[in-house]
Amino acid sequence: MRAVSDGWTTFSAMPLITVTDEVVGAPSGPAWTMEVFEETVRLDELIRRRVFLEVAESGADADPEERTRMALDAFGRNGFVVLVDDRQVTELDEKVRLHAGARVNFLKLVPLVGG
Numbered sequence: 001m002r003a004v005s006d007g008w009t010t011f012s013a014m015p016l017i018t019v020t021d022e023v024v025g026a027p028s029g030p031a032w033t034m035e036v037f038e039e040t041v042r043l044d045e046l047i048r049r050r051v052f053l054e055v056a057e058s059g060a061d062a063d064p065e066e067r068t069r070m071a072l073d074a075f076g077r078n079g080f081v082v083l084v085d086d087r088q089v090t091e092l093d094e095k096v097r098l099h100a101g102a103r104v105n106f107l108k109l110v111p112l113v114g115g
Helices: 043-058 064-076
Strands: 002-005 010-013 016-023 032-035 040-042 080-084 087-089 095-097 103-108
Touching: 032 043, 040 043, 043 064, 043 080, 043 095, 043 103, 064 080
Parallel strands: 016 103
Antiparallel strands: 002 010, 016 032, 040 095, 080 087, 080 103
16 A cells, blocks of 8 residues: 655555456456555455445445355355455455455356256
8 A cells, every 4th residue: 555645634545456257268347446545455355345336336235244154154065156366265264465456256157957
């Protein structure tokens, strides 16, 4: 994180990470950015922040807490995986190192026919 000062006030430039959503076998969705306030965060907290931001930006009348619970349940059922800089994060309590320019990919999995 870099601090910027104009002589009167000091501003901290928050690092931005890039977030993408993908579905196996489909084109990637648009990438968007999210500010991070610390270098390490647990995966469950990263998912929570992503869901809250998505609900806020969508303008939908949705409960972000309920949507977060649904997302965490889906992760536990292998409904999607999370890649941070091309490294799969497998546990919700795992700490993820985020840096300016980090890429977080939410990859939705599609079950095989009959399996």
